[in-house]
Amino acid sequence: MKLLFGPPATVFLLSALIILSCLASVPYLRLRYSHIPYYRYRSYFWRIPKCDIFQGEWVPDDAAPHYTNETCSHIQEHQNCMKYGRPDLEFLRWRWQPSRCELPRFDADRFLRLVRNKTLAFVGDSLARNHMQSLICLLSKVASPKDMSATWRTRDRIQYYEGYNFTIKIFWSPFLVRTEESADNAGVFKLYVDEPDGSWFSGVAEFDYMILSGANWFTRQSMFYERGQLVGGSYVALNITSNLTLRYSHRMAFRTALRAINDHGNVKAKVIVRTLSPMSHFEGGPWDKGGDCRRTRPYRSNETTMSGLDFDFYMAQVEEFREAEKVAAATGVDMVLMDPTGAMLLRPDGHPSSYGHWPGEKRALYNDCIHWCLPGPVDAWNDMLFQIMSESD
Template identity: 50%
Template sequence: MKLHKSNPFSPKVSVAIAAPILILLALAVVSLNDVNVAERYRYIRRAATSFSSSSSTSPAASSPPSPSSSSTPSTGACDVTRGEWVPDTEPPYYTNLTCPFIDDLQNCMKFGKPSLEFLRWRWQPDGCDLPRFDAARFLEAMRGKSVAFVGDSLARNHFKSLLCILSKVALPVEVGTAPEIDVTGRAVRRDYRFVDHGFTASLFWSPFLVKANLSNATLGLGQWDLHLDTPDARWAAHVAEFDHVILSSTNWFFRPSVYYEGGRAVGRNSGGASNVTELPVSHAVRAAFRTALGAIAAGVGFRGKAVVRTLTPAHFENGEWNTGGDCVRTRPFRRGERPLGAIEAEFRDAQVEALKDTEAVAQRHGVELMLLDITEAMALRPDGHPSRYGHLPGGTVEGSFVVDCLHWCLPGPIDLWSELLFHMLQLPARQ
């Protein structure tokens, strides 16, 4: 009997051979996809938001940190603070009709901002994607925890943005008695409680972060005495109550001020009426942030995360806030189209340096320092300010402040800050 060799290309043999090969290929594709997904979230997890990955050198005065600078994380990580704004078809997280927390001064929809194009962009980091904010997941992750925002009106702007995003899932209730009113007319502290989640978000008005006295109680006419080595006790005394603290402030440091350390006048800014030496405003910014961070790091009972949000540039064009300036652009800048100003870069440097100055103390006390670096992203958004649409026609923002190119519309580009903050605060949970 003659044996016949089987044909390796016969249909039955081909199928027998192809089947396991296809299965192996499919498994390989799935495995590769799993690796890609894992890598994507590893990039976000390792983003340059913790201080250990933040800038250790000052950027050039005319531009934000470059990709090759030491602010970029180690190889394989994606820096979510570097990127560009790209068109977005997703609707905003909220509107002025769905969120009851929007202040009129940032309610651009209510007061008829001509173009809503500013809502149709999202932040695209270089080399990875930044997921949209998941309000339900945030509240669940923050169950039983608390966060405090400390700073000026931009801290309030951010605070209201977060409340609005979270209101899609749950509405908080304001708790506490009638708030103390500051000499400037602002409430010193406001607390909002998400009852079902046991999560509390608090806002402290402290535009200098340190102890500050107004020599003349008439707002705008007086001189501020800034005690750069003494934290503002109105918030610092409550640090142990919170799991996370977000510090931010820069713009008030331009107000006429005399600087004190150890109870003695050591300097002033250009508007300070004193015989002491004039010092750069950035000197006061660095000292104030260093003092505030030191109070948190060495505070009894605080073992959470202290976050510094970097400055957000204003976009007045064709004049300043009091000389006819406005912000009428309807699209973001492209990267490199508008270099970061020297003063803005100097102030951001001062904030980063304050973090470096406090790192050793923080490590000894088990406190984590983090940098929420939004300066580059927000420098590209001249279209996201209220301009004249934070009040009725003929009205004002504050006093003679008619046009607002400093604060941000709600909803608007500022909602990115909460997206970045969420991923920062949740890093350990994803490891």
């Protein structure tokens, strides 16, 4: 009672605390700030009184990379920027610095101790593979895996660390849902947006960690099916009337995948939903008309913005995660958000550009402003990943 009806200063302080407490519980979903580089939701870590590791800047760093193309044999050719003669190495001299705390550098020995006797699954497209290969290269300081894949021809791979009984699996599932390439029209995909892709979903009960991601492939020619019926399409002629676009197929794919995980009933994994890697770093034209990414330093957070399809896809991914997170909390599924989108928006300097192949070599993506050089900024994803995985272990 003395607090409620005490001196004016005390009453003011108590009132301010009550108001701040109420504001903290108000959903952030409808707020937008013009001074930040992209539409920002509160990340998973905002609610933990430690730090939001996804808000920050890239700062100069003189530490040597954990690995090079000479010390790691798992760098895919078109991300091997050093091999193909990238002349500048400034893109390696930055580290991600959260605004209010430190993000420890990746520790291969500690990571392998953490994942002993466990299975980590990557589900997604070539950027999921880019992420996985970064992880394997970071771990190469301590141990190298044995390839246990059924065949060299498959895009699904299994890497096994015998001394730790640790398995990494990568599932090629760029749409996350069941997909068929049209028999009549190569390059056109049938997306069954209400059915999860069985390639990864059939084994979900055996995973201890699972990283789900996707974005780029939804820009391809595709037709959308629900309950087996054609309901729309993107960049294809349809014999039905539909106003559904690739934004719909992308959102529904994430919704279907996350709902399927929550409804499974036997998921022990920490499910990590990784938001997209920007698709908009091409300058001077689109990817197929001479666009390139030749910057040699990161942006500051006030020097660029997210817009267009990147913006819409990012919004959809976080919204679908938020809805799924509510159900996961009730059903006992450990589901968290990994949100490196803002950090990577600031790194147009970290792509292979033309240094993923020899000059004059014919490539479908001649200037690559989608994937990331190895080593490079993508290694920060594994700093973030290790932080997330350590939170509950």
